[in-house]
Amino acid sequence: MAVENNSMGLRNLPAVHQVLGRIGADKLLQDIDHSQAVKIIQGYLEKVRSDLIEGKVNNQDKEQWLNDICSDLKNILLQRKERQFRRVINGTGVILHTNLGRAPLAEEALSAIVEVAQGYSNLEFDITSGKRGKRYDHVRTLLRELTGAEDALVVNNNAAAILLVLSSLAKNREVIISRGELVEIGGSFRVPDVMAQSGAIMIEVGTTNKTKLRDYQEAVTEATALLLKVHPSNYKVIGFTESVERSELVKWSHSQGIPVVEDLGSGVFFNQSGQGDFFGEPTVQKVVASNVDVVTFSGDKLLGGPQAGIIVGRKKLIDKIAQHPLTRALRVDKLTLAALEATLKLYAEPEKAKKGIPTLYSIYRSLDELEKRAQAVAKIVRDFDATWKIEVEAGNSQIGGGSLPELALPSRILRITSDHKSTYQLSETLRALKVPIIGRLHDKAFCIDMRTIGETEEKELCKMLQLAFEKMESCQKEGTNNG
Ligand SMILES: *Cc1c(COP(=O)(O)O)cnc(C)c1O
Numbered sequence: 001m002a003v004e005n006n007s008m009g010l011r012n013l014p015a016v017h018q019v020l021g022r023i024g025a026d027k028l029l030q031d032i033d034h035s036q037a038v039k040i041i042q043g044y045l046e047k048v049r050s051d052l053i054e055g056k057v058n059n060q061d062k063e064q065w066l067n068d069i070c071s072d073l074k075n076i077l078l079q080r081k082e083r084q085f086r087r088v089i090n091g092t093g094v095i096l097h098t099n100l101g102r103a104p105l106a107e108e109a110l111s112a113i114v115e116v117a118q119g120y121s122n123l124e125f126d127i128t129s130g131k132r133g134k135r136y137d138h139v140r141t142l143l144r145e146l147t148g149a150e151d152a153l154v155v156n157n158n159a160a161a162i163l164l165v166l167s168s169l170a171k172n173r174e175v176i177i178s179r180g181e182l183v184e185i186g187g188s189f190r191v192p193d194v195m196a197q198s199g200a201i202m203i204e205v206g207t208t209n210k211t212k213l214r215d216y217q218e219a220v221t222e223a224t225a226l227l228l229k230v231h232p233s234n235y236k237v238i239g240f241t242e243s244v245e246r247s248e249l250v251k252w253s254h255s256q257g258i259p260v261v262e263d264l265g266s267g268v269f270f271n272q273s274g275q276g277d278f279f280g281e282p283t284v285q286k287v288v289a290s291n292v293d294v295v296t297f298s299g300d301k302l303l304g305g306p307q308a309g310i311i312v313g314r315k316k317l318i319d320k321i322a323q324h325p326l327t328r329a330l331r332v333d334k335l336t337l338a339a340l341e342a343t344l345k346l347y348a349e350p351e352k353a354k355k356g357i358p359t360l361y362s363i364y365r366s367l368d369e370l371e372k373r374a375q376a377v378a379k380i381v382r383d384f385d386a387t388w389k390i391e392v393e394a395g396n397s398q399i400g401g402g403s404l405p406e407l408a409l410p411s412r413i414l415r416i417t418s419d420h421k422s423t424y425q426l427s428e429t430l431r432a433l434k435v436p437i438i439g440r441l442h443d444k445a446f447c448i449d450m451r452t453i454g455e456t457e458e459k460e461l462c463k464m465l466q467l468a469f470e471k472m473e474s475c476q477k478e479g480t481n482n483g
Pocket of ligand 1: 157158159160185189230231232233263264265297298299300308309401402
């Protein structure tokens with residue numbers, strides 16, 4: 001009976017040309033590609049047809065079908081006009097948000113990308129000699145000068161860097177690592193898995209909270225290729241803990257002729273004035289100076305550059321790594337190199353770096369400034385719709401990207417609440433806008449942390465909030481009318 005009913009319903013479904021006629025009249029969709037639109041409409045109608053036959057949707061009259069189908073398809077086609085991968089405004093206060101693309105790039109890096117991408121470049125061409133050159137040479141000197149290392153190589157990301165270092169220096173041999181450093185970073189990167197993939201044999205020593213020099217000493221055999229230290233980026237073991245001082249470990253290891261490799265995770269070139277460290281993190285320079293043989297770190301964490309895995313260290317080892325076939329598979333592209341070189345150049349002058357590299361700029365914004373920016377935005381947004389309450393309150397931003405998990409940077413939050421309206425719905429509406437605003441829902445309030453909102457984004461933020469308020473208001477009206 002139901003099947004018969006539904007196949008009767010098929011006759012009520014509109015034809016492609018009917019839908020096209022109705023949708024084509026829409027001003028916003030006048031410039032849409034005709035053949036693409038037909039394909040999308042056909043696909044959609046087929047889906048409705050099969051849903052109807054399977055009884056997933058109920059039959060309706062002809063006019064109702066046409067209305068519903070056109071309204072859905074209009075939204076689908078409008079969305080198709082926008083690029084799928086696009087900019088969002090980060091109101092989460094997480095500076096290196098992996099899901100939101102980690103580090104925004106400096107102006108200088110952006111222009112370098114545009115310049116190199118627009119035409120041809122000397123990517124692998126030595127302009128002086130007119131002969132073939134190496135892509136890695138464009139950043140090698142800068143990296144050597146900045147870090148004090150003998151040599152440098154850059155690959156796709158830091159995970160690739162570790163895989164490459166282990167594959168080229170330790171395949172079928174033993175790598176000693178402290179149990180306190182067998183970390184998982186962001187779901188898909190686990191040190192033991194990467195180790196297995198590289199063909200190295202992992203020798204775990206010590207315990208989660210304590211590893212002593214003696215533990216390393218007892219694990220050394222003829223087959224030992226290297227000692228690996230991994231920064232436990234996204235967590236910290238506190239309390240009854242012990243680990244071996246880097247310099248002590250290196251000194252002993254070198255006396256045995258065994259190199260030390262360190263995965264620093266987030267590499268910083270920067271120390272806070274008067275300290276050798278950056279919020280307690282050693283700089284790359286410091287780690288290199290303590291004679292670690294190979295150091296790897298990310299380009300798009302605290303460094304504030306493009307996604308890349310940077311490997312610096314002793315020339316003999318870097319040469320060996322560069323010759324491994326995986327280097328070709330993991331190589332960086334020209335856009336990354338352009339952005340990385342431009343970012344590294346900014347580090348020549350620390351004050352320039354602090355202002356020009358957005359990651360550092362965000363970290364160093366003062367509470368006074370954030371308070372001013374938050375008040376300015378709140379003042380504008382309050383005028384839009386009195387049913388929303390806009391307050392400025394104290395909160396904390398995070399570095400993110402698995403860097404400095406314990407560090408909370410005091411910030412100012414735009415707190416949006418309403419007695420009658422849903423902040424959950426507000427967050428959904430804001431995400432559906434042309435420039436999506438990503439914030440945090442906390443205690444029935446929609447919160448926007450001003451630290452990760454650039455001054456140039458403030459106008460847009462206000463505009464999007466106004467649009468969202470209007471959209472919700474008109475939806476509510478429609479709802480009332482229908483009811
Ligand atoms: C983030 C991180 C990685 C992975 O770096 P990607 O550049 O994201 O590939 C590896 N090791 C440590 C310790 C990290 O913190």
